[in-house]
Amino acid sequence: MERQEQNSPETLHAVEIDYQHVDVSRIMEQVKKAAAERPPAPSRSETPQNDVSAGQPGGAASGPGGGGPPAGFKEKIKGKVLKLMAPFFPVIRLFALPLHEELNLTNKNLHETNRRIDFLYQRLEDLDQSMEYIKLLHNLSHNIVVELTKLSIEHDGLKTKARILQKDLEFLEKREKTLEKHVVK
Numbered sequence: 001m002e003r004q005e006q007n008s009p010e011t012l013h014a015v016e017i018d019y020q021h022v023d024v025s026r027i028m029e030q031v032k033k034a035a036a037e038r039p040p041a042p043s044r045s046e047t048p049q050n051d052v053s054a055g056q057p058g059g060a061a062s063g064p065g066g067g068g069p070p071a072g073f074k075e076k077i078k079g080k081v082l083k084l085m086a087p088f089f090p091v092i093r094l095f096a097l098p099l100h101e102e103l104n105l106t107n108k109n110l111h112e113t114n115r116r117i118d119f120l121y122q123r124l125e126d127l128d129q130s131m132e133y134i135k136l137l138h139n140l141s142h143n144i145v146v147e148l149t150k151l152s153i154e155h156d157g158l159k160t161k162a163r164i165l166q167k168d169l170e171f172l173e174k175r176e177k178t179l180e181k182h183v184v185k
Helices: 003-006 022-038 058-062 073-184
Strands: 008-010 015-017
Touching: 015 022
Parallel strands: none
Antiparallel strands: 008 015
16 A cells, blocks of 8 residues: 555645656746745845734733734834934954954964974974984894804804814824825835
């Protein structure tokens, strides 16, 4: 039963959509037609402030609680207060000027601090990279020292073997000479 509903076209706010064969241009035409048939909503400036809005009882026009001010009351009060304060604006600006200057100075200081922090972060990255190079060089020098130590030990061992072979050679030469003397006699 659900498959039959999915296969049949649905109507959504006077727009018929066939999900099996979606035609975007046809849907857009239907949306435009539905929008043209709908009466335009009155703008806020066109609605009278004192009229009771449709759907609300006569006593509930003033707000959700019933006892609050009407919708345009706040704007009217704000406008009147601004008109009353207009002569005092230069004095207010005079009092706010030091605050504005201090705010600009603080902003400059923060900008400089941010630049320094960025520079320090860059230096820190450079130092981290340098530290990696230093670690590599340290490991390389350590490995070179180990290899040189091995070669030195091997060199000393070969020297000792060469001395032993030299002594053996001298012994064999002496033996040969004595054998020759015995054989020749």
